Amino acid sequence: MLYNFKAIGVVPPATDFIDIVLSKTQRGTPTVVHKGWAITRIRQFYTRKVKFTQQNWHDRLTTILDEFPKVDDIHPFYADLLNVLYDRDHYKLALSQLAVARSLIDRVASDYVRLLKYGDSLYRCKELKRAALGRMCTLMKRQGPSLTYLEEVRQHMGRLPAIDPATRTLLVCGYPNVGKSSFMNKVTRADVEVQPYAFTTKSLFVGHMDYRYLRWQVIDTPGILDRPLEERNTIEMQSITALAHLRAAVLYVLDVSEQCGYTIQQQATLFHSISPLFASKPLLVVANKLDAVAWENLSETDRATIEAMGVEAAKLSSGGLAGAGDATAEVLKMSALNEDGVMAVRAAACDRLLASRVDLKLKGKRMTDVSNRMHVALPKPRDGVSRPPIIPASVAVGQHKPSTRKLQKDIQEELGGAGVYSMDDRELWAAVAECERRDVLPEVWSGHNIADFVDADVDERLAALEAEEDAAAAAWEAQALELEDMDDLTPEERETLTAIQKQKKKLALAHRLKKGAANNQALLPRRADPDRQSTTGNLKASLERVGMDSTKAVDRARAASRSRVGRKRTRDSDDQAGAMDVAEGPTPRRVHSSKSRSMSRGRALSLAKPGAGSGLKDAAQQNKAIRINDRMQKRAGKMARKGEGDRHIPDLKPKHLFSGKRGNGSTDRR
Secondary structure (H helix, E strand, C coil), X not given: CCCCHHHCCCCCCXXXXXXXXXXXXXXXXXXXXXXXXXXXXXXXXXXXXXHXXXXXXXXXXXXXHHHCCCCCCCCHHHHHHHHHHHCHHHHHHHHHHHHHHHHHHHHHHHHHHHHHCCCCXXXXXXXXXXXHHHHHHHHHHCCHHHHHHHHHHHHHHHCCCCCCCCCCEEEEEEXXXXXXXXXXXXXXXXXXXXCCCCCCCCCCEEEEEEECCEEEEEEECCXXXXXXXXXXXXXXXXXXHHHHHCCCEEEEEEECCCCCCCCHHHHHHHHHHCHHHHCCCCEEEEEECCCCCCHHHCCHHHHHHHHHHHHHHHHHHXXXXXXXXXXXCCCEECECCCCECHHHHHHHHHHHHHHHHHHHHHHCHHHHHHHHHCCCCCCCCCCCCCCCCCCCHHHHHHHHCCCCCCCHHHHHHHCCCCCCCXXXXXXXXXXXXXXXXXXXXXXXXXXXXXXXXXXCCHHHHHHHHXXXXXXXXXXHHHHHHHHHHHCCCCHHHHHHHHHHHHHHHHHHHHHHHHHHHCCCCCCCCHHHCCCCCCCHHHHHHHHHHCCCCCHHHHHHHHHHXXXXXCCCCCHHHHHHHHHHHHHHCCCCCCCCCHHHHHHHHCCCCCCCCCCCCCCCCCHHHHHHHHHHHHHHHHHHHHCCCCCCCCCCCCCCCCCCXXXXXXXXXXXXXX
C-alpha cells in the first residue's frame, strides 16, 4: 500500500488555532442582542455560540487525528520508521493529548449549555458564555507543545519518499561510500548526490526503473557501520528498518579497492553481523570499483573472503539450507563509474526477485485453494483397440490429385517468394480489353502531363455543370417570356423600353435598401446638399432622359418639402381618374413593371441584377442578402433600437432600489 503523507493538513500553533475558531464563531453566529428580547431568546442566543464553538473545535481536532497515520494500522515498515525518526511514544502521546482535549471541550460545552438553561438575566448568560469559551481556549493553550511537535512531524513526513512496501523492490546496502548511490543513478532516473566522503546519503532515496515491462523501485539506503544496534544512530537505523521489513532483492555492495576507508575483511564482518536481516530474501553480493582494482589483482585471501560471502548469500536466499544455493553462489562484478556490468547486476537481481515472488505465491494458501477448486478431466481408453481416422476413398483421391489450376501462391513461389513477387493487378481489369490491359500508359503526351487531365471529381463537376446549364436555360426562357410583348415595337422603342426597365429595377432596389436601413429617416437637410444638386428640376430632367413621366415624382417631392399639416391623400382619386381615362380611350397593352412584379413576389425580392463592384454573384444572392438585412432590422426593432448603430444602454440601477439608508441586519433580499 502506498501512503500519501503529503495530504496531511497543516497543524496551526495554539494561538493561531484559538484565533481561527473564535473568528469563525464571530462570523458564523449572530452578534447583537436587541432590546426587548425575552429571556428564552437570550438563552438560545448564547447557547448557540457555545455549541457552535464546541462543534468547530471538535471538527478540527477530529480532522487532525484522522489525517495522521495510526502506528498500529499502517505497514510495519512505516511504523518502525516513525519510531526511528519521531519516537513512537512521543508521537502517540501527542495524538492522545489532542483526543483528550477534544473530549474535555465537549464536556465543558455540555456543562455550560446546561447552566445556560437556568440563566435569569442577560448579564448572567453572557458571563456563562464567556466562561465556556475561556475554558475551551485554556485547554487548547495547554496543547501548544503537542501541536508544534505534530506540525514538525507533518513537514518531515511530507518530505519522505513514497515507498510501496508491496511492489517489486531492489534494496542497495553496504558500508558508506562504496558506490550505492552511483549504482542507483545509473539504473534509475533518480539523481542522488554523490560525494567522495562518507554518509553523503542521510535518508532513504527512491528511484524507479522499467524491466521486462514492469515498474520497479530501487531504494538507496544510508551507509551502515559495524557496531551494536544500540549504538547506531538515526541514519543507520533507517537502513536497518528497510532491511527488516521490505521484501526485496538485497544487493550488498563491496568496495574491492578499499577507497571507502574500510577493508574487505571489515565489510565481510558487517555482512555476517546483519545476515539475520537477509533471511529468506534474494541476496546478491556485488563487487564494485573494479575499475580501480581488477579482480585478478586481488589477493587470494580477499577473493576467498568475497567468494565465501557469495556462498553465504546463496544459503540465506534459499532459507539456510546447506548446498541449496550452490548454483547461485556467484559474486557479481561491476564498475559504477564506467558502467561495466551494471546492467548485468540489475538483470540478475530482478530475475532473482521475480523467481522468488513466483515461488512464494506457489507455496501460499491461495494457490492451494485455487487448485482445489479446479478439476482437469482426462479421458481414459476403454479398450486396447486402435481406431485410426477413416478417410473416404473419394476424398483421399482428391487429396492426392494434383491441382490443374495455377494459383497465385504457386506463381509467387516460382518468381522469388514473398517479399520479391508482386501481383499484376492488370489481369483483373474487366472494363479493359484483354489486348489492351498490358499497354504502357504514357506519362507525357504532346508536351502535356497526362496527370493534369485526370480528374477524380469529373462526375460531380459534370453534374454541377449540367445543373448550371439548366438554370441558365430557365432564366433565358423567363427573360424570353418578358420580351414576348416587345415583338411589335421598333428597334428604337425596344431599346428605350429595355433601358427604362433596367432603370426601374435599380431605383426600386435602391429605394428598398434605403427604406430598410432607416425607416424613420428625416428629410434631406440643406447642409447635406451644399451645391443644390438635389432639386426638382434635376429630378424632372433625369426622369425625362429615360422616357418616364416626372409629374407625380415632382409633385411628391414638393409635397414633402411643404408642411404636413392639412395635407390629404389623393391617391385613390387619382387612381380612379386614371382608370376612367383608360376606360374611355383605346385599350392599351399592359407593360409589366418591376414594381408590380416585386409586389407580387414580396417586398424583399428584386429582379434587378447586382451592380458592378457589389460583391454579389446574381439576383438570388442579392435577394438572400436583402432577406438577411430585413431580419436584422426586425431584431433591432424588437429590442427598441433606433438602428444598427444604436448602442445605448438603459439605466440598470434605478434610484428607488439603490438609494436610502440601510437598516440593521443582512442586505440580502431573498
